[in-house]
Amino acid sequence: MKQKSILDFTKFKCIVIGVSAGGMESLTRLFAHIPKDFPLPILVVQHMHKLQNDYFITHHNCTCILPVKEAEEKEKIRSGTIYFAPPDYHLLVEEDETLALSVDEKVNYSRPSIDVLFESAADVYKEKLIGIILTGANNDGAEGIRIIKQKGGFTIAQNPKDAEFPVMPQSAIDLVEMDRILSLKEMTTEFIRWDQEDEI
Amino acid sequence: MKADIEKIEIDLFLEAIFKCYGYDFQLYARASIKRRIKHLMKKNGYNRISDMTSDILHDPSVFEKVVYDFSITVTEMFRDxxxxxxxxxxxxxxxxxxxxxxxxxxxxxxxxxxxxxxxxxxxxxxxxxxxxxxxxxxxxxxxxxxxxxxxxxxxxxxxxxxxxxxxxxxxxxxxxxxxxxxxxxxxxxxxxxxxxxxxxxxxxxxxxxxxxxxxxxxxxxxxxxxxxxxxxxxxxxxxxxxxxxxxxxxxxxxxxxxxxxxxxxxxxxxxxxxx
CATH class of the missing domain: 3.40.50.150 (Vaccinia Virus protein VP39)
Structure with missing residues (x-):
């Protein structure tokens, strides 16, 4: 039977995305197709150098129709907004659906760490969370994906064959039975068509 | 609705520390403190937060370890x-x-x-x-x-x-x-x-x-x-x-x-x- 590919986003409350090496281009492609009435907030951890300036925010704001911003501590999470973890800070979600930052030690040699975001978001959103793991050259995010799955959330990995750096999505796939393994192109199709079908 | 056991355990853990030792972490942002508690639990071989709470109440040396881990922040010379x-x-x-x-x-x-x-x-x-x-x-x-x-x-x-x-x-x-x-x-x-x-x-x-x-x-x-x-x-x-x-x-x-x-x-x- 052919797998139905359209996700009913209205069943969810939040999307988290983890990405490392090769992230800039992948996210640009992914975000370029999101419609402006997209119903969920998107929280992103992208590994980057701690002295990275905010060029990447400016860049995504130019290429994406949704507002893109750096996450601020205690900020209320709003639908249809894309938040990035600031360089050198972990990004977490609080129970009251606000954002939190920390400078706790690195996890998987990373700050921000994908696992830290995914685990805290899974605690809050449980089955209403979509976790997406994209290109990268390390295994950060795999444990986070496992916890999202454990709490009933929906998990998507970029197809390693499609990823510029396959290690990160592959690590998640090795650890967890993913709900979807998709190419970037297939993912963009889901985002574009979010309101045109009504079932998973 | 099923009670959030973990949340109760964390509340009790923080309350125990406050009442027993006077250190008040109850107004800390929860997401990070939860991460630290879980990290501590794994590191010290506990399966449940409530098991750790019990040891903290009866053994000040366990508490010492906790307070150390809770407050240690990562820093460096001329950070930023x-x-x-x-x-x-x-x-x-x-x-x-x-x-x-x-x-x-x-x-x-x-x-x-x-x-x-x-x-x-x-x-x-x-x-x-x-x-x-x-x-x-x-x-x-x-x-x-x-x-x-x-x-x-x-x-x-x-x-x-x-x-x-x-x-x-x-x-x-x-x-x-x-x-x-x-x-x-x-x-x-x-x-x-x-x-x-x-x-x-x-x-x-x-x-x-x-x-x-x-x-x-x-x-x-x-x-x-x-x-x-x-x-x-x-x-x-x-x-x-x-x-x-x-x-x-x-x-x-x-x-x-x-x-x-x-x-x-x-x-x-x-x-x-x-x-």
Missing amino acids: PSFYQSLRNKIIPYLKTYPFIKIWHAGCATGEEVYSLAILLKEEGIYNKATIFATDFNEHALDVARQGIYSLKDTQKYSTNYQKAGGKASFSDYYYARYNSAIMRKSLSKNVTFANHNLVTDGVFGEMHLILCRNVLIYFNKDLQNKVLTLFNESLIHGGFLALGSKETLSFSSIENDFKPIDKKNKIFRKIKKG
């Missing part, structure tokens, strides 16, 4: 070089006009940023008229800070930060190396008083010209943030300066209107002169 550059160029000129200067470094942890500040004051020629109160509630961290001995392998990174922060000499002028350690020069801590102070429960430090408290407030919830910011407000002279971490802000806080931003990016604020 652009902040130190801003301090040097925008704040020091004001401080130079006072006959003496009192500085409070709140939440100094293991002291790396205190020594960074001392170096900066020395290079600007105002160290001798400065008194620095460096406080933390973690006695172990304060011991490290007092000794001023750090890992030699980190000095290369610190040296880079120091240069980016506008350092006028060579970072190696400020420590001597022995075995694998970098021992900070005693002249840097001559005017520093390291003291135990808990921002959650302890009171005002009087008449400060500058308060630094960086990457501490992000761990507090909104109520505790406001309480601590009020403490800082009351501890500063009119025209005094408050320096926060690069992602911390006075916006929407209870003291917002008493301060004006001096450097928005580096989060340096000045208490408005009244009258």
